[in-house]
Amino acid sequence: MLFQTTTFLIFFLVFLPFYAVARRRRSIPLVVLAFSQVFYGWWDWRFLILLWITIFTDFFLAQRLASTDVSWKRKLFLACSFAVSLSLLGFFKYWNFFVNTAVFAHLPGAGHAHIPSLILPVGISFYTFQSLSYIFDVYRGVHPPVRNLVQYAAFVCYFPQLVAGPIQRVGHLLPQLIKPAPVTPERVLSGLTLFSYGFFCKALADSIAQRINPAFSDLSHASPGTVVAAIFGFGLQIYFDFYGYSQMARGVSRILGIELTLNFRSPYFAASFRDFWTRWHISLSQWLRDYLYIPLGGNRSGRLLRYRNLLLTMLIGGLWHGAGWNFVIWGGLHGSYLVANTAFDGVGLGRVGTAMPKALRAGLGWAVTFVGVMYAWLYFRIGTFHEAIVANRKIYEWLTSGDLWSWSVPWGLALLVAIVFAIDLIRRDAPDVFPMVLQGRRRVFAFGGATGGFFTAGIILLAATPAQQFIYFQF
Amino acid sequence: MAPVWHFVRRVGPFLVGAAAVVFILNAVVAAQHLPEYASWTGIRPLEEKLQKLDRFSSQGPVDALVLGSSISDFGINAKLLSERVTAATGEPYRVFNFSTGATELVTTPTLYRMARTVSKPRTLLLTLPEEGRGPDAIPPRSPDYIMRRAPIRTAIAHPWLFPLEKRFWDIPMVRYAAPLRDRLVYGRFANLVGQGADLYWIDDFGDTVNYAYQTNKADLKFLRTAHETMLVPLTEKQMSAWSQPAKLEHYYSKLDISAMTELRKLTAADGCQIVIVATDVASIYYPVPPTDPTFVRARRQFFGILAHELHAKLVYDVEKFKAQQYMLTDTVHLNHYGANAFTSLVAASLTHSADPRVSPRVEHPTLPDMPSSDPTISGFSALIEAPKHKRALTLRLTILRNEAIPPLPNIPLQVMLRLPDNTDVTAQARLTSDTSVEATFANLPTGPDKLFLARIVYEAGGRLAAHNQPISADSWSR
Numbered sequence: 019m020l021f022q023t024t025t026f027l028i029f030f031l032v033f034l035p036f037y038a039v040a041r042r043r044r045s046i047p048l049v050v051l052a053f054s055q056v057f058y059g060w061w062d063w064r065f066l067i068l069l070w071i072t073i074f075t076d077f078f079l080a081q082r083l084a085s086t087d088v089s090w091k092r093k094l095f096l097a098c099s100f101a102v103s104l105s106l107l108g109f110f111k112y113w114n115f116f117v118n119t120a121v122f123a124h125l126p127g128a129g130h131a132h133i134p135s136l137i138l139p140v141g142i143s144f145y146t147f148q149s150l151s152y153i154f155d156v157y158r159g160v161h162p163p164v165r166n167l168v169q170y171a172a173f174v175c176y177f178p179q180l181v182a183g184p185i186q187r188v189g190h191l192l193p194q195l196i197k198p199a200p201v202t203p204e205r206v207l208s209g210l211t212l213f214s215y216g217f218f219c220k221a222l223a224d225s226i227a228q229r230i231n232p233a234f235s236d237l238s239h240a241s242p243g244t245v246v247a248a249i250f251g252f253g254l255q256i257y258f259d260f261y262g263y264s265q266m267a268r269g270v271s272r273i274l275g276i277e278l279t280l281n282f283r284s285p286y287f288a289a290s291f292r293d294f295w296t297r298w299h300i301s302l303s304q305w306l307r308d309y310l311y312i313p314l315g316g317n318r319s320g321r322l323l324r325y326r327n328l329l330l331t332m333l334i335g336g337l338w339h340g341a342g343w344n345f346v347i348w349g350g351l352h353g354s355y356l357v358a359n360t361a362f363d364g365v366g367l368g369r370v371g372t373a374m375p376k377a378l379r380a381g382l383g384w385a386v387t388f389v390g391v392m393y394a395w396l397y398f399r400i401g402t403f404h405e406a407i408v409a410n411r412k413i414y415e416w417l418t419s420g421d422l423w424s425w426s427v428p429w430g431l432a433l434l435v436a437i438v439f440a441i442d443l444i445r446r447d448a449p450d451v452f453p454m455v456l457q458g459r460r461r462v463f464a465f466g467g468a469t470g471g472f473f474t475a476g477i478i479l480l481a482a483t484p485a486q487q488f489i490y491f492q493f
Numbered sequence: 494m495a496p497v498w499h500f501v502r503r504v505g506p507f508l509v510g511a512a513a514v515v516f517i518l519n520a521v522v523a524a525q526h527l528p529e530y531a532s533w534t535g536i537r538p539l540e541e542k543l544q545k546l547d548r549f550s551s552q553g554p555v556d557a558l559v560l561g562s563s564i565s566d567f568g569i570n571a572k573l574l575s576e577r578v579t580a581a582t583g584e585p586y587r588v589f590n591f592s593t594g595a596t597e598l599v600t601t602p603t604l605y606r607m608a609r610t611v612s613k614p615r616t617l618l619l620t621l622p623e624e625g626r627g628p629d630a631i632p633p634r635s636p637d638y639i640m641r642r643a644p645i646r647t648a649i650a651h652p653w654l655f656p657l658e659k660r661f662w663d664i665p666m667v668r669y670a671a672p673l674r675d676r677l678v679y680g681r682f683a684n685l686v687g688q689g690a691d692l693y694w695i696d697d698f699g700d701t702v703n704y705a706y707q708t709n710k711a712d713l714k715f716l717r718t719a720h721e722t723m724l725v726p727l728t729e730k731q732m733s734a735w736s737q738p739a740k741l742e743h744y745y746s747k748l749d750i751s752a753m754t755e756l757r758k759l760t761a762a763d764g765c766q767i768v769i770v771a772t773d774v775a776s777i778y779y780p781v782p783p784t785d786p787t788f789v790r791a792r793r794q795f796f797g798i799l800a801h802e803l804h805a806k807l808v809y810d811v812e813k814f815k816a817q818q819y820m821l822t823d824t825v826h827l828n829h830y831g832a833n834a835f836t837s838l839v840a841a842s843l844t845h846s847a848d849p850r851v852s853p854r855v856e857h858p859t860l861p862d863m864p865s866s867d868p869t870i871s872g873f874s875a876l877i878e879a880p881k882h883k884r885a886l887t888l889r890l891t892i893l894r895n896e897a898i899p900p901l902p903n904i905p906l907q908v909m910l911r912l913p914d915n916t917d918v919t920a921q922a923r924l925t926s927d928t929s930v931e932a933t934f935a936n937l938p939t940g941p942d943k944l945f946l947a948r949i950v951y952e953a954g955g956r957l958a959a960h961n962q963p964i965s966a967d968s969w970s971r
Contacts, residue, residue: 203503210507229678430677459506466510473511474518474666479677481670482532482644 019060021266022217022480029057030270037274047172047195054175058141065139068106069175075102076149077170080156084163092157099153103146111138115341141181143338147305149174152188154309161189169196178271182263184281184301191276198275204455206273207462211452211469213269218472219262221479222434226255229428234399237408242416245409252399253392254435257286260299265451272454280450284442286391289383291355294391306335321361328360329353339398344406348397355390434475515666522673523665528685528896530671533662534607535643536636538690539593542699543607549589549697550612557768558614559590559699560601564772565620566592568827570836571698577840590699592620593636594690597627599748600636602755606649610659613763619756619805620770623795625723627746687897694893694965700832704875704964706946707823708775709862716824717776721783726791740798753802767805770839771796775831776824778816810838813848819857819876819944830855830876830944856913857944869909869917869950871959879943880969886937888920890949891929891966898962900927904951906960908932911946919957922949 019026033053040049059066076099083095113133121129152173155161164170173192179185199205233240233248240248264281271278281301288294295303314327329350336349374382393413400406445451456462531537549555556578559569571590578586591608593600598621605617631637640646644662648654662668675682693701727735727743735743741750760767771792777783789812800807820831827835837849861870880886888908894900906922908930920932930949937945947967949960 203500207504207507225674225678228674426680428678428680430680434677456507459502462503463506463510466507466512467514468510469507470511470514471518474515478522478666478670478673481667482530483674 047169051172054177057177073171076153080163096157107146112341178267194276201275209269209272214469214472216262216265217476219258221476223255223258225479242412245412246416249396253395284446291359325357328356344397351394519666527669527672532671534645535639547611555612555614556586557588557616559618561592561620562596563594566701570832573836581844599752610656617767622773623792629747691897692963703828705822707863707872708821713776721788724791767803769805770808771811774825775821808842855942858911858915868958873961873963874948875964876944877947877967880939885969887933887970889931889968892962893965894928909950
């Protein structure tokens with residue numbers, strides 16, 4: 019069930035009266051849980067089985083883990099939780115990847131292990147990470163175990179963020195599910211604005227895809243300039259797509275009085291790669307930091323180990339996105355960027371930068387980050403090594419052609435992109451893209467106008483096109 | 494009261510702001526004169542006709558709605574039918590031609606559902622030719638195939654959601670979303686493709702007006718022979734012994750049969766009477782209607798069984814309609830003159846009047862087999878009526894201007910007329926707009942029942958050649 023469809027609209031309108039009653043009777047988790055099953059089962063009811071295996075496993079293991087002080091037992095329960103969750107994820111998401119890699123390495127019998135009918139349950143990476151964060155928090159004593167299965171299941175299944183995040187921590191989401199903030203007109207209006215902005219961003223992403231997909235489907239025949247433009251276009255597409263989804267999810271949730279964590283903060287205005295990862299897919303990067311990078315030793319064990327940890331974290335982060343070597347390369351590139359970024363600061367080369375005027379330094383940092391991030395997206399989009407080689411050759415031809423600006427820019431689309439970027443720039447360091455509660459008659463009027471504008475633009479960009487799945491649903 | 498007022502004060506400015514922007518943007522889109530993409534149905538001429546039907550029905554009741562394929566789209570003149578029935582009965586009678594290309598029996602419930610979103614006709618003139626038993630699956634590229642993949646599919650069978658959906662798609666920002674999106678994404682109307690129907694003008698009665706002549710005798714004979722052997726009639730014994738479902742299955746596919754049931758229910762619910770107007774491919778009418786008893790029997794059975802199943806009245810003029818060559822556009826379709834002649838017969842049948850003059854003594858030039866070796870004659874040449882009197886000798890020819898047809902070029906053009914005595918006269922053309930030219934002639938034969946073969950030509954390599962743009966209208970003036 020996609021947010022931008024009438025099916026979701028009907029689902030949500032049916033949900034609202036139940037939710038209103040549940041708020042009065044303090045049974046929100048039960049209603050949220052029930053409707054989340056419908057929402058998720060809409061794709062394929064069989065997916066619910068995996069979801070519930072994860073829920074049951076982590077719920078009961080967390081109870082057992084919290085009930086003992088014996089270190090090895092605690093570690094055992096944690097390991098069991100990991101084993102179950104990662105086995106499910108590993109089998110459904112990575113089995114064929116590992117088999118294909120084995121086939122590529124000519125391992126005997128590997129070809130027979132391939133399961134062509136294996137389907138990837140939508141959002142499995144997201145809810146697995148959310149559930150794992152919970153048991154980790156219980157293990158570390160950050161959060162007590164949840165004693166109520168319905169409440170815990172509602173935390174894992176909460177439909178606005180179930181399939182593509184933002185990945186929530188139990189300490190943030192669960193208290194709100196039990197006792198959400200009051201639903202005021204101002205909050206609902208703010209939620210509507212956020213939702214319509216997300217709808218617009220998603221529509222923009224699909225329009226960009228329309229423009230760039232022909233180039234990616236025939237890279238070898240596309241001109242070098244077109245390939246480079248398509249790579250940049252994909253960088254915009256994936257941002258608007260995921261950003262749009264996140265804003266719609268947050269908008270829906272805000273209407274219900276439940277605030278989801280911010281997932282993006284003007285990432286394409288990051289001044290460095292490190293800065294980028296504090297702005298892009300924030301809920302994942304914080305997860306990787308808290309549950310992978312820091313347990314690996316973080317930056318506490320010397321420079322080289324820190325570089326290793328960075329690289330390893332980003333490689334795993336890349337693999338989390340998708341079962342393919344292209345995602346590993348993408349993660350590896352970002353790991354390398356972060357290592358270079360850290361090294362640049364660490365060995366004193368950063369002082370070279372400090373000699374420059376502040377604006378020039380910021381501009382240079384932004385340009386290097388932007389181009390580096392865009393280049394890495396290439397590996398997110400392509401499917402084979404051959405395509406990667408062709409695309410890189412085209413980039414080289416473009417750089418050496420002397421004709422760097424031969425793209426035909428669709429100005430209408432560029433204008434819409436500029437609107438989002440302008441908002442990003444203005445709200446670069448703000449706590450949220452739009453205020454949580456709209457106040458003041460003029461301001462409310464202006465936000466109403468903006469909502470109408472986003473909604474209309476979204477309709478124009480999406481009407482009579484088949485509803486496109488969000489890119490991150492596949493992860 | 495106070496909490497309500499408080500709520501309105503808090504929410505009001507937001508709603509006013511949102512509505513104002515949506516309203517303004519919608520108005521801006523409506524003012525853009527964007528091309529029609531037919532995003533709702535996927536079939537542009539059909540949506541154009543639906544708009545025209547909407548306008549038509551806003552001016553008065555729709556007494557009859559013609560439904561059929563391109564055969565009745567070209568071959569029935571709803572305007573003339575309206576005039577003839579009105580004249581015969583003394584009561585205003587308004588007919589709209591909602592036929593669209595490639596319609597089959599299976600398409601008719603969908604077309605009827607579409608039509609009733611804007612108007613509920615009193616009579617449905619189901620105008621179809623006999624055909625061999627079709628497949629039990631929707632064939633690719635058919636209107637049904639296209640519509641089952643277009644947004645219209647979602648609510649079409651729903652009684653109140655479908656009219657709402659139609660209104661939704663009438664909102665300019667929705668209706669013109671696709672061309673706007675193309676302009677934004679590509680800077681041009683990249684996904685706008687020309688269609689065959691773009692070549693013809695649709696009048697306010699839904700008639701697709703076609704003055705072209707594109708046939709040759711060999712093709713006419715070939716298709717006629719093929720068509721005559723298409724149906725296998727039931728024997729007298731079978732006709733009396735077989736049940737109605739068995740007879741139906743002999744001539745009609747399962748899809749056709751279920752479409753008949755659906756159409757019967759829909760029309761019954763609206764109090765609309767179905768009248769089947771038997772028609773045929775153009776080559777069947779030329780030079781005389783077929784007399785082969787097997788074919789004649791099969792065709793009678795085909796329409797008789799259909800009429801019985803639909804509880805419909807049958808207008809059966811196909812056996813007496815004799816077309817002359819100038820009435821045919823091609824092997825399948827009649828042109829404007831053929832449509833007038835056939836419609837006159839139908840009007841007489843509907844009003845129980847005496848048969849009209851089916852084959853008037855029309856004087857026209859000898860029509861060559863097409864494609865013609867004469868470079869000035871092409872499929873875009875048009876048969877036009879001679880001026881009524883000597884004083885009106887300035888001819889204005891108008892072409893359509895749409896997605897498929899570019900404006901007239903700004904080059905020296907001439908208008909050439911082939912007269913009934915087979916002589917050609919030529920006059921310099923004056924470009925009066927990017928869609929029309931005027932030319933003044935001297936000493937033309939005048940009077941009714943005379944046709945000229947008109948074409949726009951230009952000089953190329955020392956000789957005249959046809960300029961290939963379809964003529965949609967002509968008029969004579971002083």
